[in-house]
Amino acid sequence: MDSRNYALQVLRKQLKDIQQNDEIGCSVGLEDESDYFKWNIVFEGPGDTLYEGGFFKATLKFPSDYPNSPPEMRFVTKMWHPNIYPDGKVCISILHPPGTDEYNNQETADERWRPILGVESIILSVISMLNDPNISSPANIDAAVEYRDNYDSYKKKVRKLTIQSVESL
Numbered sequence: 001m002d003s004r005n006y007a008l009q010v011l012r013k014q015l016k017d018i019q020q021n022d023e024i025g026c027s028v029g030l031e032d033e034s035d036y037f038k039w040n041i042v043f044e045g046p047g048d049t050l051y052e053g054g055f056f057k058a059t060l061k062f063p064s065d066y067p068n069s070p071p072e073m074r075f076v077t078k079m080w081h082p083n084i085y086p087d088g089k090v091c092i093s094i095l096h097p098p099g100t101d102e103y104n105n106q107e108t109a110d111e112r113w114r115p116i117l118g119v120e121s122i123i124l125s126v127i128s129m130l131n132d133p134n135i136s137s138p139a140n141i142d143a144a145v146e147y148r149d150n151y152d153s154y155k156k157k158v159r160k161l162t163i164q165s166v167e168s169l
Contacts, residue, residue, distance in 0.1 A: 007066040011036040014119045024120065025127050037062045041073075041123070045162055049131045050155055054162035055169055058090070058126075060119065070095045070113035073122065077165050080157045082133040082144035091139035094125045 015036065018028045026043045030036060039060040045051030057076040063069045073095060075088040083091050093111035138144035146154040 003068070004064045007062065007064060008036055010067055010118075011062060015039070018119055018123070021120070024123055026123055028119075028123075031059065037064070037066075039119075043123075043127065043130075045165075046127050046131055050158040051130050051162050054165040056165055058088075060122070067115040067118070069097060071119075071122070073126065077168070078161055080140070080143050080154070080161055081130065082135045082138040082140055082147055083129050084143075085139045089139070090126060090129070091137075092125055092129050092134075094122055 015028065015030070018024060025046060026041050028039055028041050031038045031040050039062075041058045041060060043051075043056040043058065045054035045056065055077075056079065058073055059076060060071045060073050062071040073090040075084055075090065077088075079088060085091060094113060094117060096112045098113050098115075133144070133147060135144040135148055143154070146157070
């Protein structure tokens with residue numbers, strides 16, 4: 001079996017499992033019913049966070065050699081977060097390719113993508129990231145500096161975007 005067919009089998013199973021999980025904190029579906037390699041996700045803002053009450057759209061794009069390589073996650077909803085690039089791309093360890101990174105000694109191979117992980121692990125990591133940003137390794141430096149130096153201003157921006165996320169549904 002070639003890697004794309006294997007990836008397709010894994011993705012079908014993971015999609016079915018996630019859609020049956022009522023506890024996950026998001027809804028998941030395919031962008032196009034014939035393409036299992038691009039998923040749409042709508043996160044419910046986690047309770048007791050700045051994102052509470054919001055709905056945040058994201059996409060997951062899977063490589064043809066999934067699960068050997070991680071997918072890419074990108075928020076479609078405008079976000080202001082230290083670990084989300086201005087273009088919406090999510091930057092967390094679990095989405096980094098397997099192995100070690102000689103340029104980032106803060107991140108161990110165990111924190112990076114491993115084929116044993118699945119979409120549920122990614123979703124739980126993203127929900128955790130929303131609640132607890134890693135400002136020591138930011139994707140959005142401006143958001144990280146504001147989070148660190150002017151939390152009230154950061155909080156106002158995030159709450160405004162949270163309200164807009166509901167209005168844009």
